[in-house]
Amino acid sequence: MSKFKLELDKKLFYLKNKSAEWVEVDLKPCFPQTFADQYYSLQDDKGEEIELIERIEKSDFLDELDIEILNEYINFKKFTFVIIGIYSIAEDFGLRNFKVKTVQGDRSFQTGLDVWPRVINNGAILIDDLYGEQYWIHDLEFGQDELNALV
Numbered sequence: 001m002s003k004f005k006l007e008l009d010k011k012l013f014y015l016k017n018k019s020a021e022w023v024e025v026d027l028k029p030c031f032p033q034t035f036a037d038q039y040y041s042l043q044d045d046k047g048e049e050i051e052l053i054e055r056i057e058k059s060d061f062l063d064e065l066d067i068e069i070l071n072e073y074i075n076f077k078k079f080t081f082v083i084i085g086i087y088s089i090a091e092d093f094g095l096r097n098f099k100v101k102t103v104q105g106d107r108s109f110q111t112g113l114d115v116w117p118r119v120i121n122n123g124a125i126l127i128d129d130l131y132g133e134q135y136w137i138h139d140l141e142f143g144q145d146e147l148n149a150l151v
Helices: 064-078 144-150
Strands: 004-006 012-015 022-029 039-043 049-054 080-092 095-102 105-112 125-128 134-142
Touching: 004 064, 012 064, 022 049, 022 064, 080 144, 095 134, 134 144
Parallel strands: 080 134
Antiparallel strands: 004 012, 012 022, 022 039, 039 049, 080 095, 095 105, 125 134
């Protein structure tokens, strides 16, 4: 019996203690810069580690269906929108609302006011929205003033 299930909205669930209780979890790489695909922390909704998974493909802990589910989840989490223009950034009701142009088309997304873009070592900027989607900014065609006011 599989220990994991992935819903249509890409939420990952784990069968806790082989009981009938499914809990929503997240799978995070432990060493994303050095061993990106080797060690993963399976965490509950409070960020507490439930399991440490080493080498998904070779794990004794996982069956074939679990491996397939986790790989699909990891591929989903790795997807990042590439922002090439910023139409607007506005604050409203405790949220920051972005209207942007991405390589994939126009998008709108929100972040909490306490969530700030992260500047990565190569100068790129990474933004995580309320739903866990990631947006990457390296070169903008327009909207630099809006971005400068934010970072």
